[in-house]
Amino acid sequence: MGSAKNTSNASRKARIEEMRRADRARERRGRVLTITVSTVVVAALGVGGFVLISKASDDDGSKSDAKAWPSAKVGADGEKVWGKLGRTHVTEKVDYPMTPPVGGDHNQVWMNCNGDVYKKELPEVNAVHSLEHGAVWVTYNDKAKPADLKKLEAKVKATPYSLMSPVKEQKDPVMLTAWAHQRTVTGADDPKVKEFFSKYVQGKQTPEPGAACTNGLAQ
Numbered sequence: 001m002g003s004a005k006n007t008s009n010a011s012r013k014a015r016i017e018e019m020r021r022a023d024r025a026r027e028r029r030g031r032v033l034t035i036t037v038s039t040v041v042v043a044a045l046g047v048g049g050f051v052l053i054s055k056a057s058d059d060d061g062s063k064s065d066a067k068a069w070p071s072a073k074v075g076a077d078g079e080k081v082w083g084k085l086g087r088t089h090v091t092e093k094v095d096y097p098m099t100p101p102v103g104g105d106h107n108q109v110w111m112n113c114n115g116d117v118y119k120k121e122l123p124e125v126n127a128v129h130s131l132e133h134g135a136v137w138v139t140y141n142d143k144a145k146p147a148d149l150k151k152l153e154a155k156v157k158a159t160p161y162s163l164m165s166p167v168k169e170q171k172d173p174v175m176l177t178a179w180a181h182q183r184t185v186t187g188a189d190d191p192k193v194k195e196f197f198s199k200y201v202q203g204k205q206t207p208e209p210g211a212a213c214t215n216g217l218a219q
Contacts, residue, residue: 069097069104072182077192079183087132087207094125100139100167101128103179113137113213115157118165126217130163131179133213134206136197138164144173151188161201161213179205 070083085103094105101124110129111122127137136159138152152174156164167175172184176193178200185192202209 072098077183079181082180085180090125094128096124096128098182099170100124100137100175100177100182102177102182103128103131106132110211110213110216111163112216112218113163114160116163116218117153117156118163118219120165120219121167122163122165122219123217127163127165130213130216131177132207133161133211134179134200134202134209135161135163135213136201137177138162138174139167139170139177140164140174141166141168141170141172145187148174148188152193155188155193155197159197159201162197178203179207181205 070085072080072082074080080102082102086105087103088105089108090105091107094101096104105125106128107123107125108129109126110133111118111126113130113133113135131137138156140149140152153164156162174185174187176183176185176196178196181196181200183192183196185196
C-alpha cells in the first residue's frame with residue numbers, strides 16, 4: 001500500500017515538473033517573440049524616421065539649385081521682367097540662369113554700390129545682394145565702346161545705389177540690371193539709361209529699400 005502511494009506521489013511530482021518545464025519553455029518563446037517583434041518595430045520606425053528626415057531635408061529649399069526659376073516676360077520696349085525670386089542667404093555658388101543675374105538667392109555680404117565702379121568682374125552672389133538693396137547694376141563686355149563706358153562711369157559715380165563692372169559673358173555690349181528687371185541699351189546716350197535709373201534706383205521693385213550700399217564687399 002505504502003509502495004503504491006509513493007509511486008503515485010512520484011508520478012504526480014514528475015507531472016508537475018513536466019508542466020513547469022513546459023510553462024518555462026512557453027515563457028522563453030514568448031520573450032523571444034516579444035524581443036523580435038520589438039526589434040522589427042524599432043527598425044521600421046528608424047527607417048521611416050530617416051525617410052521623413054531625408055524628405056524634409058530635400059524639401060526645405062535650402063539649396064538654391066532646387067528652386068524653379070520663374071520665366072521672364074519681355075515688354076514691348078525689350079525690358080525683361082521676372083516674377084518672384086528667391087532671397088535666401090547662401091554660402092555656396094548659385095547657378096543663375098541669366099547673365100548677369102537679376103536676383104535670387106545670394107551671399108549675405110553685398111557689393112558696395114554707392115556709385116562704385118569696378119574694373120574686374122564681381123562675384124555674382126554678392127552683386128545680387130546689392131540689387132536686393134535697390135541698386136542698379138551697369139555691366140558691359142569687351143564690345144562696349146570706350147566713349148560709352150566713360151559716360152556710364154560718370155553717371156554711376158554720381159548715383160548712390162548704383163554700381164558698374166565688366167561681365168565678359170553677357171550677350172550685349174551694355175546692359176542694365178535691377179532686382180527682377182533687365183534691359184539692353186544701345187549706349188550711354190540711349191534715353192532708356194536715364195529712364196532705367198530713375199525708375200529702379202531704390203525703386204518699387206526693391207526688396208529691402210533703404211538697406212546699406214556701403215560697408216560691404218569691395219575689390
